[in-house]
Amino acid sequence: MQTFDFIVVGSGSAGSVVAERLSASGRFSVLVLEAGGTDRRFFVQMPLGYGKTFHDPAVNWNYATEPDPGLLGASDHWPRGKVLGGSSSINAMVWIRGAREDFDTWRDAGNPGWGFDDLLPAFKAIEDNQAGANELRGTGGPVHVTDNRKNIHPLTNRFLAAAQQAGLPLNQDFNGPVQEGAGVYQITTRDGRRMSAARAFLRSAMKRQNVRVETNALATKILFDGKRAVGVEYRQDGQTKTARAGREIIVSGGSVNTPQLLQLSGVGPTAPLGDLGIPIVHANDHVGRNLQDHQGINYTWKARVPTLNQILRPWWGKMLVGMQYLALRSGPLSMSMNQGGGFFRTDGNRYRPNMQLYFQVFSTVIPKRGERPILSPDPFPGFSIGLSNCRPSSRGEIMIRTADPTVQPRITVNAFSTESDVAEMLDAVKFLRKLGSMPPIAEIIAEEVLPGPSITSDADLIQDFRKRSGTVYHPVSTCRMGPDPAYSVVDARLRVHGLAGLRVIDASIFPDNITGNTNAASIMTGWKGAAMVLEDAG
Known part of the structure; x- marks a missing residue:
């Protein structure tokens, strides 16, 4: 002792x-x-x-939550x-x-x-x-906080333009005077x-x-x-x-x-x-x-133009970005998957943002067992726009x-257990489709993959986000x-x-x-x- x-x-x-x-x-x-x-x-x-x-x-502790009625009985990975x-x-x-x-x-x-x-x-x-x-x-x-504006993928600029057309101002610094708007995320890296x-x-x-x-x-x-x-x-x-x-x-x-x-x-x-x-x-x-906890969901589209899927999925692409990272500490491996994003209000009567956005220049509809499929994205060009609630009730x-201290505790989340959380998430996912309909993004979309064009009614949208949402950690x-x-x-x-x-x-x-x-x-x-x-x- x-x-x-x-x-x-x-x-x-x-x-x-x-x-x-x-x-x-x-x-x-x-x-x-x-x-x-x-x-x-x-x-x-x-x-x-x-x-x-x-x-x-x-x-990683690899926690698992209790089956959650708000997520249609799913157990979430934490x-x-x-x-x-x-x-x-x-x-x-x-x-x-x-x-x-x-x-x-x-x-x-x-x-x-x-x-x-x-x-x-x-x-x-x-x-x-x-x-x-x-x-x-x-x-x-x-x-060290890295300012990524010079390193973003070109499609992130399309997201920023679409967000402005949808009514969100361009925000150069989310840690500045205001949070609302769309911009490029700063990340905690140094020298790659x-x-x-x-x-x-x-x-x-x-x-x-x-x-x-x-x-x-x-x-x-x-x-x-x-x-x-x-x-x-x-x-x-x-x-x-x-x-x-x-x-x-x-x-x-x-x-x-x-x-x-x-x-x-x-x-x-x-x-x-x-x-x-x-x-x-x-x-x-x-x-x-x-x-x-913040609960999040992605909407995913197949693109008409190449995305990071075409670089991060094939063996030769992995080799190229790997060599770039090892030699220069630069490229996709030196960044976060969330290059752009922002904050918005689901209701104009709210006095401050209640939702956060995430733009990802790749898609991961098809999961790979045993890892988060960031490094093995879909075999087609795709991208996602995600969101999470900021202050759920x-x-x-x-x-x-x-x-026994080695036994994991019981984690009961109770996601979307209040009417207000359900209502604001419904408004939020509708805004994702609004973003996707703006010309800078709409002109590169081949089709909506998730949730898919058949999901249109409020009931179906709620069912979808209960089915596919999860923690954003x-x-x-x-x-x-x-x-x-x-x-x-x-x-x-x-x-x-x-x-x-x-x-x-x-x-x-x-x-x-x-x-x-x-x-x-x-x-x-x-x-x-x-x-x-x-x-x-x-």
Whole structure:
């Protein structure tokens, strides 16, 4: 047994930041426990390699949700990173902070210090934005953000023109003054390699004498002395080990693993914990509840002109782009599948966007077993326009099934379980067809493949998106932040209500989901959370 000042459970988007910031001064010793292994893998470092990591158990928890009535009984696949860098090592790398209104709503719900103006300095300090610095963007930070406007496929320009004809303004920066409009996504890469949280933060921390990172170390229980967290039990190489924390334990396992670990440790709802024989350390019905996620769907067309399908599918095309990537760190493999996209309102009476767009210059109607078929697209020229809801009202939960920490928890999503979520998604998919009917896109369409021209009635459109929708990998809020323990798990300083020496610092603390991809906000949470820990440490 060893004692450290701080123990950080999880090395993902927030945990990597926490470890780096807490250790930077050299004053404190930090232990990082990561259930996965190294991120020094080719398909982790190659940006488009996340097609290969989508099902890879070496780097991916490969969660499966409960059969969901809102998805016509389907069980959804939930990839989450089990590797240094967590999900930032296997995600699509799109850099979206979220809307000003998202964070101001957090603040106004009783969480001082979490408004947009409070958080902007953290966002700017994190960034090294290729687009340059201004009043909203930062440069010189650890996370390099690539501006892709010079690298996009020509068909992305057709999407942007069609979006403008459909009524969306051209947006040069989704992290600028407004989110609404269509544009090119910035992504977290540098020199053709993925800029994960591990690369941006943890690697520098690992060079310090006061930091110890243990990989393949599954945290199984937080240890308490009364109401104070004092240590972590974990399994590594077939052995059960224990580490003690002299100051604090910070749980940064993400929206699935964090509530799971708390529940295994006796922090959570009395049921099912009591029914499973887990002694209750602190009862809180909200641990694992209030699960929110963005649900997405693609509409796909066969094209009259070549798309990336003709390059990424044949062996000779794979060889060409592979050689281009290895020699120059450029080409399709150096980018995300989502080159363009945007935000729109399904109803003109809404005061801000409620849907996000994704444009993909290839299609994957025909799946390939064992991987996300990004690297093996359809045998015909095709492209897709996708969307996801930004702030759904449906709520789910994550609950342990057993006291065994190696058993995956029960993930109940409850997608499209409210009438408002169904209604806005119906309006949204109709807008996808509107985009497809605009001349810049319509003139290159041979036919609609999915859902197909026979799907026209509201009932059929709803049936289709229930059948084909799924997560866009943004689960949050399972240990939500709030001032009242009766409705939340942590306070505004991310301390677990009712306990000492224990904080949660990851996306599970989001009071509500944000408008856009969640990785940037997760990294910001790690940055701000670490700052609060250091302030309290004196």
